[in-house]
Amino acid sequence: MSILVVGSVALDSIETPFGKKDEILGGSATFFSISASFFGKVNIIATVGEDFPKRYLQLLKERGIGTNGITIAKGKTFRWEGRYEYDMNIAHTLATHLNVFQDFAPEIPHALRNPNILFLANIDPDLQESVLKQVKRPKLIACDSMNHWITSKKRSLEKFLHKVDIFLLNDAEARQFSGESNLMKAAKAITSKGPKSVVIKKGEHGVIYYSRRGHFVAPAYPLEYVHDPTGAGDTFAGGVIGYLSRAKKIDDAIIRKSMVYGSIMASFAVEDFSVNRLLGIKLPDINRRYADFKKLTRF
Amino acid sequence: MSILVVGSVALDSIETPFGKKDEILGGSATFFSISASFFGKVNIIATVGEDFPKRYLQLLKERGIGTNGITIAKGKTFRWEGRYEYDMNIAHTLATHLNVFQDFAPEIPHALRNPNILFLANIDPDLQESVLKQVKRPKLIACDSMNHWITSKKRSLEKFLHKVDIFLLNDAEARQFSGESNLMKAAKAITSKGPKSVVIKKGEHGVIYYSRRGHFVAPAYPLEYVHDPTGAGDTFAGGVIGYLSRAKKIDDAIIRKSMVYGSIMASFAVEDFSVNRLLGIKLPDINRRYADFKKLTRF
Numbered sequence: 001m002s003i004l005v006v007g008s009v010a011l012d013s014i015e016t017p018f019g020k021k022d023e024i025l026g027g028s029a030t031f032f033s034i035s036a037s038f039f040g041k042v043n044i045i046a047t048v049g050e051d052f053p054k055r056y057l058q059l060l061k062e063r064g065i066g067t068n069g070i071t072i073a074k075g076k077t078f079r080w081e082g083r084y085e086y087d088m089n090i091a092h093t094l095a096t097h098l099n100v101f102q103d104f105a106p107e108i109p110h111a112l113r114n115p116n117i118l119f120l121a122n123i124d125p126d127l128q129e130s131v132l133k134q135v136k137r138p139k140l141i142a143c144d145s146m147n148h149w150i151t152s153k154k155r156s157l158e159k160f161l162h163k164v165d166i167f168l169l170n171d172a173e174a175r176q177f178s179g180e181s182n183l184m185k186a187a188k189a190i191t192s193k194g195p196k197s198v199v200i201k202k203g204e205h206g207v208i209y210y211s212r213r214g215h216f217v218a219p220a221y222p223l224e225y226v227h228d229p230t231g232a233g234d235t236f237a238g239g240v241i242g243y244l245s246r247a248k249k250i251d252d253a254i255i256r257k258s259m260v261y262g263s264i265m266a267s268f269a270v271e272d273f274s275v276n277r278l279l280g281i282k283l284p285d286i287n288r289r290y291a292d293f294k295k296l297t298r299f
Numbered sequence: 300m301s302i303l304v305v306g307s308v309a310l311d312s313i314e315t316p317f318g319k320k321d322e323i324l325g326g327s328a329t330f331f332s333i334s335a336s337f338f339g340k341v342n343i344i345a346t347v348g349e350d351f352p353k354r355y356l357q358l359l360k361e362r363g364i365g366t367n368g369i370t371i372a373k374g375k376t377f378r379w380e381g382r383y384e385y386d387m388n389i390a391h392t393l394a395t396h397l398n399v400f401q402d403f404a405p406e407i408p409h410a411l412r413n414p415n416i417l418f419l420a421n422i423d424p425d426l427q428e429s430v431l432k433q434v435k436r437p438k439l440i441a442c443d444s445m446n447h448w449i450t451s452k453k454r455s456l457e458k459f460l461h462k463v464d465i466f467l468l469n470d471a472e473a474r475q476f477s478g479e480s481n482l483m484k485a486a487k488a489i490t491s492k493g494p495k496s497v498v499i500k501k502g503e504h505g506v507i508y509y510s511r512r513g514h515f516v517a518p519a520y521p522l523e524y525v526h527d528p529t530g531a532g533d534t535f536a537g538g539v540i541g542y543l544s545r546a547k548k549i550d551d552a553i554i555r556k557s558m559v560y561g562s563i564m565a566s567f568a569v570e571d572f573s574v575n576r577l578l579g580i581k582l583p584d585i586n587r588r589y590a591d592f593k594k595l596t597r598f
Contacts, residue, residue, distance in 0.1 A: 086480055181385055184523045205504040206518050217518045217595050219505050224483045256598035296516050297596065299555035 001139065001245040003036055005029050006045040006106050006131050007121025007234070009052070009070060010078040013094075014273060017086050018227045024274040025056050026080060028121035028144070031231035034278050035238025035265045036119075037063045038286060040245035042238075043112050045069040045131070049077035049100045059279070069109055073100040088229050089203060108134040119241050121234060122146045125156040132163060140250065142166040142241055144233070150177045162194035168237050174200045183208055187215075199240070199259070201233050209259050216256045221267035221293050228273045232266040235278065239265030264289045300438065300544045301413075302335055304328050305344040305405050305430050306420025306533070308351070308369060309377040312393075313572060316385050317526045323573040324355050325379060327420035327443070330530035333577050334537025334564045335418075336362045337585060339544035341537075342411050344368040344430070348376035348399045358578070368408055372399040387528050388502060407433040418540050420533060421445045424455040431462060439549065441465040441540055443532070449476045461493035467536050473499045482507055486514075498539070498558070500532050508558050515555045520566035520592050527572045531565040534577065538564030563588045 012026030033042040043066030048057075050072060060067050078101035081094040106127060114136045120128040120143035128143055141164050149157055150173060161167055167190065175181055178189035183200055187210035190198045197211035202220070209216040239262035247254045264286055271277045311325030332341040342365030347356075349371060359366050377400035380393040405426060413435045419427040419442040427442055440463050448456055449472060460466055466489065474480055477488035482499055486509035489497045496510035503525075505518040538561035546553045563585055570576045 182523055182525065184521045188523070202504075205501070208521065215521070215595055216598070217521050218598070219516045219518045222483045222507065222514070222516050224481055224487070226481065253598075260598050294598075296514055299515070299517070299552075299559050299593075 001040065001116030003040055003042045003117045003119060003241055003245050004045065004069075004108070004112055004115035004135070004138075005032050005036070005042060005119045005121060005238075006128075007032060007119075007123060008078055008101055008104075009044065009046040009048050009056075010080055010101070011052075012230060012274065013079070013081040014228055014230055015083040016088065016228050016273075017084070019273070021228075021273045023079075025059070026230060026274060027078065028231075028234040030060070031234035031269065031275065031278075032119060032121060032238040032241075033060065033065045034063060034275050035235040035269070036242030036245070037065050037238075038265070038283055039239075039242030039261075042066065042242075043069055043115070045106045045108060045112070047071045047073050047100050047104045049073060049075045052077045066112070069112055071107075073103070075100045077101075082230065084229065088226055091229070106131050106134075116140070117142070117241055117245055119143070119237060121237075122149075125149055125153050125160045129156065129160050132160075140165050140241075140244065142168065142237065144168045144237060145173065145177075147173055147176055158193055164195040166197050166199060166240075167195035168199040168201060168233070168240075170201045170203070170233060171205075174198070184210070197255075201236055203229070203232065207236075207259055207263060209255065214252055216259060218256075218259055218263060219297065221263050221289060222296070223267055223271065226270045229270050230273075231275070232270050235269035236262040236266040239263070260290060260293060261286070264293060300339065300415030302339055302341045302416045302418060302540055302544050303344065303368075303407070303411055303414035303434070303437075304331050304335070304341060304418045304420060304537075305427075306331060306418075306422060307377055307400055307403075308343065308345040308347050308355075309379055309400070310351075311529060311573065312378070312380040313527055313529055314382040314393075315387065315527050315572075316383070318572070320527075320572045322378075324358070325529060325573060326377065327530075327533040329359070330533035330568065330574060330577075331418060331420060331537040331540075332359065332364045333362060333574050334534040334568070335541030335544070336364050336537075337564070337582055338538075338541030338560075341365065341541075342368055342414070344405045344407060344411070346370045346372050346399050346403045348372060348374045351376045365411070368411055370406075372402070374399040376400075381529065383528065387525055390528070405430050405433075415439070416441070416540055416544055418442070418536060420536075421448075424448055424452050424459045428455065428459050431459075439464050439540075439543065441467065441536070443467045443536060444472065444476075446472055446475055457492055463494040465496050465498060465539075466494035467498040467500060467532070467539075469500045469502070469532060470504075473497070483509070496554075500535055502528065502531065506535075506558055506562060508554065513551055515558060517558055517562060518596065520562050520588065521595070522566055522570065525569045528569045529572075530574070531569050534568035535561040535565040538562070559589060559592060560585070563592060
């Protein structure tokens with residue numbers, strides 16, 4: 001099944017205890033699409049500035065990712081600067097320059113208006129809604145959000161969530177959105193607000209999948225080396241959605257497996273800066289780590 | 300197989316967002332033994348003061364727990380006062396009155412010097428060593444420790460750990476003991492210091508079992524209601540050791556199951572103050588939650 005992702009393509013400047021990198025490839029749609037590209041066909045809707053390096057677009061194309069929906073707007077590319085502490089759960093945003101992303105109003109090219117799966121990465125919920133209006137109802141709609149929209153556009157977000165099959169957010173966002181400290185209560189409260197299911201991403205602590213039909217919990221793949229957690233959540237989503245895109249029928253068993261594939265993809269992403277580690281692996285590496293995870297967790 | 304536990308029996312005064320309780324039954328040996336008593340025969344070595352309520356000793360006896368090793372010393376019982384924040388991972392010690400526990404020098408009665416399994420709860424590593432000298436080499440030796448001993452008696456602890464099969468500690472202690480922030484690196488570093496295996500208890504985030512032969516990771520049983528996390532770690536240990544005490548042969552599969560039984564026992568303990576919830580359940584409740592956890596985590 002074809003996947004359409006709407007999100008950001010950005011240039012990140014990142015400092016972690018393991019080094020500092022300037023203007024490296026980042027953005028939610030970037031991490032998502034590269035992760036999903038191991039499993040299926042993905043098209044990106046995003047906007048970049050005239051300064052966006054051609055080699056990065058080339059890199060996406062070479063992975064079979066559709067880039068026709070990436071518009072090159074007048075101005076500069078969205079930039080994010082961040083620093084992680086020794087405990088890399090603690091991130092500090094040093095600067096956010098929205099640049100051309102400020103005026104991002106996604107227009108879906110005609111050829112891309114019939115996706116099987118739609119993933120709306122973290123953007124203004126009004127824009128998420130506007131995308132939905134432009135496409136033929138996909139078989140599966142998933143979305144992400146963030147603290148900023150939960151604070152400033154909660155009503156829009158809640159309205160939009162009624163149309164969503166899988167709502168992905170991290171633990172802090174889940175607590176904020178629901179007003180519940182306990183994550184199981186938070187998951188229950190969120191699903192009562194509209195989405196068919198919610199996925200709470202807990203980073204190194206794993207994931208909770210919660211739907212009215214059933215729940216699934218999994219630890220993260222345990223790593224000895226974490227070099228840069230940027231993009232882990234979007235890479236997770238790319239693995240989940242990518243895996244689901246291969247399924248003939250999306251049932252409980254497939255969803256559980258997709259969560260583990262998402263975790264495995266994220267475990268690779270954080271082992272190096274930007275998408276570097278993802279570019280260095282192949283499907284057998286992913287399957288090997290999946291089998292390893294199965295061994296690590298079975299009882 | 301018979302289990303001998305050496306640790307504390309105490310009176311706790313606890314404040315959580317769900318209430319405040321004074322002078323309730325606590326202590327590492329208490330939580331451990333009640334948890335393990337669902338699976339096998341446990342004897343306690345501990346000391347209490349003359350003020351220790353008889354009904355608490357009675358309560359332990361009624362569960363088949365051997366209390367002959369609990370000495371009643373002149374003075375007052377060990378007391379701990381603590382307060383938990385809304386995020387119950389954050390605990391504040393308000394007061395610690397060691398009282399008779401200050402001079403605790405465990406003497407093992409002759410009849411108890413041949414345990415199959417020995418669990419040395421969190422006490423001075425020199426005392427842990429002294430207990431080991433008094434008993435015939437058990438089939439399995441497990442122990443816990445805490446930040447205080449890691450700081451003040453690291454050398455004693457390290458020397459002692461060479462004799463230990465399973466070393467249980469929480470994530471903060473594992474980081475402190477190893478000097479490694481990453482828990483997989485911490486686990487590796489700790490096992491290189493002597494114990495055959497290490498169990499890192501991550502509270503609501505689950506558990507890591509690490510030995511030179513293999514590893515196991517599991518999430519915690521997801522709960523909607525956590526009322527008091529006091530004793531969760533010792534209850535976990537009681538479930539692990541209790542389950543192992545029933546095994547004919549302790550192999551990898553049994554160890555994995557024991558970790559899950561430990562998690563399940565801890566999940567009950569935190570649902571109420573003191574040992575109240577543990578006293579209200581029976582083995583079928585435990586097995587039901589175990590089966591539920593299996594369903595929740597399988598993929």
